[in-house]
Every structure is written in C-alpha cells, then in structure tokens.
Amino acid sequence: MLLWNNLLSVLNALVYSVENLEGFENGLLDDASIINTTIVGDSRVHQHNQGTEDNSIVTAIDYGNASSCPKAAKYGTGPPESCTEPTDPNNMPPSELESWFTQEMFEDLFPFANLGWGPSSCWPYSYAAFRIASRYFPEFGTSINVTNTVYTADENKKRDLAAFFAHAVQETGENNIALYDTLADQDASNCFYRGGFYNWFEGGPTSSFLDPKTPGYTPADGASCASAGQYCSASDQITYFYPCSNATIDNTAAPYKGCYFGRGAIQISYNYNYGQFQDWLRSVNINVDLLNEPNLVMTKMDPPLAVLASLWFYMTPQPPKPAMHDIVMGNWNSGAKNKAAGYDGPIFGPTSLIINNECSGEDPTNPGGPGESRRIKAFKWFCGYFDAPTGPEQTLSCKNMPVPLDQIFYNLSYQPDWSSTWKEVPCTCAPASYGGLIFYYDPEYYPASFVAQNAYNRIKCIASIYANPSMYSMDNSTSPCLNY
Ligand SMILES: *[C@@H]1O[C@H](CO)[C@@H](O)[C@H](O)[C@H]1NC(C)=O
Ligand SMILES: *[C@@H]1O[C@H](CO)[C@@H](O)[C@H](O)[C@H]1NC(C)=O
Ligand SMILES: *[C@@H]1O[C@H](CO)[C@@H](O)[C@H](O)[C@H]1NC(C)=O
Ligand SMILES: *[C@@H]1O[C@H](CO)[C@@H](O)[C@H](O)[C@H]1NC(C)=O
Ligand SMILES: *[C@@H]1O[C@H](CO)[C@@H](O)[C@H](O)[C@H]1NC(C)=O
Ligand SMILES: *[C@@H]1O[C@H](CO)[C@@H](O)[C@H](O)[C@H]1NC(C)=O
DSSP states (O other): OEEEEEOTTTTSOEEEEEOOHHHHHHOOOOOTTOOOOOOOOOTTOOOOSTTOSOTTOOOOOOOOOGGGSOOOOOOTTOOOSSOOOOOOTTOOOOOGGGGTSOHHHHHHHOTTTTTTTOOOTTSSOSHHHHHHHHHTOTTTTSSTTOOOSSSOHHHHHHHHHHHHHHHHHHHHSOOOTTHHHHSOHHHHHHHHTTOTTOOSBTTOSSOTTSOTTSOSSSGGGGGSBOGGGOOOOOOHHHHHHSOOOOOBOSOSSSOBSOOOSOBTTTTBOSHHHHHHHHHHHHHTTOOOOTTTOTTHHHHOBTTBHHHHHHHHHHHOOBTTBOOHHHHHHTOOOOOHHHHHTTOOSSOSTHHHHHHHOOOOOOOSSSSOOSTHHHHHHHHHHHHHHHTOOOOOSGGGSSTTOSSOGGGSOSOOEEEEOTTTTTSSSOOOEEEESSOOSSBOOOTTTSOHHHHTTHHHHHHHHHHHHHHOGGGGTOOTTTOGGGGO
8 A cells, every 4th residue: 555644744745655566466575674583572561651661551541532632734625515425235234343433433533534624424534434334344343253362352343443543544644743843742642643534645635646726625636647646557467357547538737547546544556456446346246447437436435435445455365465454353374483473463563564564663752753653653542542452562563573474485376277287188277376466365374254265266367367378478389278
C-alpha cells in the first residue's frame, strides 16, 4: 500500500513512499536490518504508559475526547445535505464487532474524518460504512476463529481493531504533528491519533494526481488523473489477469481513467490490488469493473467500498505475506527461527512489514517520524484507548525479526508444472516456491479458509496456460502439453 504523510504544517511538502513493485512479483522484502537479539517480554503487561521506559508501571491515562481537540483543517465545501445512505445488497448479518464497537466510539475516535468534516454517511468514511464493511469479515474485531490463548477474547477483538486503525492513521490520517507544539504530550497524542480516516486520495486533500480544478475535495474528483497517478504495472501475466484501462477523457490536466493510485483507509493501490479486490467482490456477488472505474472504490455506496477495500487488504494473505489480521490474532506460522526469537503468536510488528515494508523501530520521543514508528505509537494509543495490552515491546517492531517473511521457504503460487509440460499429456499446474498472481496457500502457513481456495486456484492456473501460453514462455513446440 502507500504511505502518505501530511507534513503540510511543517514542511509544506508531501512525502510518500510507494510499495516496491518488485516486492510483489518476487516476494522481495527488505532485510537490511537483521539484528540478532534475545527477545524477552511480558505479553500481558498493560502498557498504558506510552513513552515510558519502565513497562511495569501501569498508570491510568486519560485518552481525552473528540470535543477537546482543536478542529482540523477542512477542505472543500463539506458533505451534501442529503444523499443515498450506504446500503448492503447482500444484507449480511450483523457482526459481533457491532456489539462492542459503537457508532459513538467511531465518532469519538475519528472526528476529523473526510478532510476534516467528520464522519458522514454521505461520504466514504462513516460508522455506517465501517459497519457494513465489517459484516463481510465476521472474523474482524470479533472472537470468531481466534485460537490464541495469550489474550482473552475481549483483548483479541480490541487488538485487531487497534492494529487496523493504527495503520489507517499512518496511511490516511491528518497526521498533524504541530499539535505537539501547543499541547502537552498526552493531550497532543489524544488529538493526533484522532486524526484517522482524514484523507481519501493518495497525495492528501489536494492531490497532485488530480486536476487542480477538482483536486480531491469530493469523492468524485478521483475519476481521472495525470499520468503520475496511473500506477499501472504491466508484465505479461499482470496484463492478462488485471489489464490497466487505457481509457482517456477530455481533460488536459487529468486525462487518464485507469488510475490505480492509493484510495481509501489504507490506500489500496496498483492495478493488481484493485483487480484482486474486484475478484473478491465477485465472490460475494458484487460485480464492479474496478479496472475500468477504479474511483468506484471512493464513490460506490451499495455497498460502500472505501473501507471495504482496506478491510479486504487487512484480512487477506498474499503469499509470502500473511494477512495482517492473522498476525495480530496469532493465526500464522513464522518458522522455527522467528519463533525462537519471540516473533510468534499474536504480535503487531510484522504487520508494518506487510503494509509498507517498514521495520525501522519506534522513535524515542513523540510524535516521532512517520513510518513504522508512527504505526507502533498509534497501536499503543488505540490499545490504551480500548484498554487492551499491546504485547511485548520488542515485537511491536519487525526490526529484530530474524527471518524476513519472504525467506521462510514454502510454496507461494500456482505455476505451470514444468515437470510435465514437455510430455504428451495435458498441461497442469503445481505449487511453486516463487510468487505469482495465483496464490497457493500452504496449509502449514495459512488458515483453512484460504487453503480451501487452492483447488479453484489450480484450475484457474491451468485455464490461463491454455488461454495465454506465451505469458509463461510456453508454445506448442517447447510445451507439447498444449496440444492435449
Ligand atoms: C543468530 O543467533 C543464532 C544463535 O545464537 C545463530 O545460530 C545465528 O547464526 C544468528 N543469526 C544471524 C543472522 O546472525
Ligand atoms: C471532553 O474533555 C474535556 C476536557 O478536555 C472535558 O471538559 C469535557 O467534559 C469532556 N467531554 C465529554 C463529553 O466527556
Ligand atoms: C493498455 O495498454 C497496455 C500497454 O499497451 C496493454 O498491454 C493493455 O492490454 C491495455 N489495456 C486494455 C484494457 O486494453
Ligand atoms: C512445493 O511444491 C512441489 C510440487 O510443485 C513439491 O514437490 C514440494 O515438496 C513443495 N515444497 C514445499 C516446501 O512444500
Ligand atoms: C472459521 O474458520 C473455518 C475454517 O477455516 C471457516 O470455514 C469459517 O468460515 C470461519 N468462520 C468465519 C466466520 O469466517
Ligand atoms: C502450434 O502453434 C502454431 C502457431 O501458434 C499453430 O499454427 C499450430 O497449428 C499449432 N500446432 C498444433 C498441433 O496445435
């Protein structure tokens, strides 16, 4: 995903980093800082004392309230007076999450959502939209299928939400570090971390990807972009499965319609992520053409997609990356070396690796810089707000995780079965140790609900061989299987 960092008040500049494209195809993750340390930690210490060295001191911290925060900068003219409310065509049943995470909490936590105007059901971020999205993932923020015994059911639910919100704040929060110039540290944090769900589009309220006349002050503004916002990745295989739209419109400043820059709470980006989200939507009978109309992620309200797209990314593994949810809930296998080092079970650290390949650790002071530091500080703040434990200090960062996720060896994708393509038998596919667009979920490493997709994925792979052999560098002379 994309990291967007608002430094408007400080530098009057935008800083963003883009997820490494090669990282997708080759499963390459940064392993620059492998440090071998012994991990000791008490996972049950309630760390209400953010920023304090001694984790054993538990103090009551006041997490403030939305009305005590200075108003955020607003952009545009605000939400329309009336609109079609978000609806759910599938009428999914209420999630257990709704029994504890209320509209009141959402509105206390995100008073400056939607470019400073606050939660509005006419706009992408609201409790109504959040609730509908969460119904599609009944395991999100609930006790369903959580098997770890490190935390209680109540603690697990809260930590799941805290992790999602922590990443949302870093990705699309207002991130107004100037709060720390005028407010006491805790008061500033209470408002800083209430700045989540602020931005819609990558590049901030006034996105340089868009037409300066319609710079992103309404969700519809993202319908076309300048070439810098296209974010289209086009290898032969990606183009076969998730072709970029080449459509243009008559708008000199923003002529392209196929714009896959970051959108929504944790900034889904690139055609292959939009395309995979579209595939998932189809699996729940929602047919939308996101590759041709990517801005539906921001404008569609039946169901509302802006939160749903981000929740899908949070809940879905993309081998070699487990789902962030599964790491926070402990439904993952980190391998023997990582386990021995304490990187095991329900922890937060590796989620920052997954979302933006960040493992630089937490800065000692507040607010600290962007990146992993901010994700960690936000996780601590939301855990404190919900009264849930953060877990051992060491595993809040992925800095000291001995084996990077892409170096834990297991099969990652379905590929042509090269051991038989040269034979006079039908072509088939087999799991392979390199990454690709059709995932293989190793049962040792991924939850059963994903492993259950393997049979379908294998057939999808076989069909793609016959439909487009050249993208696998196959033809009927080198690969006689194509003749069967
Ligand atoms: C980490 O420590 C273990 C045990 O002390 C050792 O076997 C291993 O080689 C070390 N790894 C690195 C990357 O230094
Ligand atoms: C919000 O916090 C302020 C202090 O910052 C306090 O005066 C006010 O009563 C609080 N409001 C609510 C609704 O708790
Ligand atoms: C868009 O252009 C690329 C590069 O020329 C091409 O590979 C792709 O198939 C085109 N997309 C569509 C939907 O036609
Ligand atoms: C990967 O899949 C191949 C079959 O394609 C199998 O022979 C091999 O044992 C698998 N490797 C692992 C580590 O499971
Ligand atoms: C719980 O896990 C089982 C086994 O993977 C799966 O079939 C089921 O759909 C899961 N439940 C929910 C609500 O996701
Ligand atoms: C092999 O491919 C060539 C060119 O694509 C085609 O003309 C030929 O008919 C194919 N042969 C068979 C046996 O399918």
